[in-house]
Amino acid sequence: MIRLNAFFKVKAGVTTAQVKALTDELVESSRKDEGNKGYDLFESTTQPGVYMFCESWENAELLKRHAASEHFTRIVPELEKLTDGGLSIEQFKR
Structure with a gap:
């Protein structure tokens, strides 16, 4: 099992609604990908x-397929445009 935690900080002026417009689709589609055991987005309190x-x-193979999926390759670049420095990814395995 592989666990990813991907962090990002949005640019000043970007709203939660703007983030959710992209991330809701990404989460919903990714949960349907083969091999997915969980996919959630959290906002820091x-x-x-x-x-x-x-x-x-x-x-790892199923994660690689996810990273090449249409929804991932379309949505993540758009999301990165809203961030201050892109995504920071930590990967763990059990």
Whole structure:
């Protein structure tokens, strides 16, 4: 099992509604990807504008397929335009 935690901070002036317009589709579509064991987005309660994706995947091959999926390759670049410095990803395995 692989666990990813992807953090990002939005640029000044970006709203939660703007973030959710992209991330809701990404979360919903990714949950349907083969090998997905969990995919959620959280908004920090202590650091305004900071978000975290929590993802769990069956194995590296299925995670690789997810990263190449249409929804991922379309939505993540659009999301990165809203961030201050892109996404920071921590990967763990069990």
